[in-house]
Amino acid sequence: MDEGKGFEGVMKLRTNKDVSRETAIGAAQRYGYLPDDFDIQADEEQLAKEQADASSLMGEVQIDPRTGKPIPPLGQAAQSGQQQQPPRANGGLPIQ
Secondary structure (H helix, E strand, O other), rough: OOOOOHHHHHHHHOOHHHHHHHHHHHHHHHHOOOOOOOOOOHHHHHHHHHHHHHHHOOOOOOEEEOOOEEEEEEHHHHHHHHOOOOOOOOOEEEOO
């Protein structure tokens, strides 16, 4: 082991996008941070699944500038029984 110095250098290169993820994982294996039988393909599939799950949970929400509260999407307001307010210009008048 190199006390983490070599691997730290590889991770800086990865952070700067100077080396690929595969190269960084190879270095992690060489320096003993990951097992030799680490499955890169399985890990990539798991990462893709996690990112898809996270992005489906993180839909963009509009915020009402007057109240600071989230504005539900048009479909959600109808489903929840709330009345959807029309968009308003700076003067508070409905946008035509």
